[in-house]
Amino acid sequence: MSANDDRIFLKRFSLVIVALAIFAIVMILVAFQFHKTLGQHDNPARVEAISARIQPVAGVYAGETGRAAAMAAAETASAGAAPQVAFDGSLDGAMIYDRVCAACHDSGAAGAPMLVAADWTDRLPKGEDTLVDHAINGIGVMPAKGGRSDLSDEQVRASVEYMLAQVQ
Ligand code: HEC
Incomplete structure (x- = not known):
């Protein structure tokens, strides 16, 4: 193998490295783009879960309609708490x-x-x-x-x- 062969090899090898680096940068940019356009909070189930999680602990209920609402809420809560069999x-x-x-x-x-x-x-x-x-x-x-x-x-x-x- 002559020194010339080595030079050619090194040249091609650096070209491959540069191409891979460019490819990596392009992939990172594409990923950023996806991240931006897809958004994270658009999933309706997720939004619902979050709003359920941050609901106030207690509600204020007044009068007959209030009592009915409170009963319904208590029922849902106890149904949710029932252990899964x-x-x-x-x-x-x-x-x-x-x-x-x-x-x-x-x-x-x-x-x-x-x-x-x-x-x-x-x-x-x-x-x-x-x-x-x-x-x-x-x-x-x-x-x-x-x-x-x-x-x-x-x-x-x-x-x-x-x-x-x-x-x-
Ligand atoms: C991970 C393995 C495994 C599973 C799953 C398993 N068993 Fe067992 N079972 C054993 C072994 C081992 C023994 C013997 C224990 C001993 O006598 O030291 C045993 C013993 C028993 C005995 C005899 C107890 C006694 O006092 O002699 C009964 C009854 C039993 N199993 C019922 C069940 C039932 C019902 C289930 C399903 C709900 C079940 N096993 C699932 C491994 C298992």
Whole structure:
């Protein structure tokens, strides 16, 4: 390789670097343009969420219409505060088992008892209430409610009942 080759290489290489730098600057300008034209607060859901967040804490209501408005507001507030229950509160034990518990109990992962009678001979004598209690609060490596804290106690009971029905 001669010194001339090196010079040619360096020249082309610097050209590539310069082209990349120009490309980067163009991209930055385009991004700025998008940022300006799209705006950030045009999303109606976002605007609504913000105005709900900055609403005054208390309202002043007077007379009969005022009472009705206050009742309606209180109702909406308590509905909003109601805890979210998994699967719309369904008590379908088989469905809950499939969606939540099967992840471990179908495969026996981490020593989870599978839906075969042999895995339950030592556990059944504890009684259903104790088994349900363990499923709700967790036992050993099993997390409380199988890791779905949004399940209600009744939903866990329904899925335990489903499991026991399979092994008895
Ligand atoms: C992350 C894995 C996992 C998930 C998900 C899971 N379990 Fe378990 N479960 C286990 C393991 C492991 C054990 C055995 C624990 C032990 O005996 O130490 C167990 C044990 C149990 C037992 C027997 C408890 C006892 O006292 O012997 C019941 C009942 C049970 N699970 C119900 C459920 C139900 C109902 C669900 C779904 C809502 C569920 N499990 C989801 C891992 C899991």
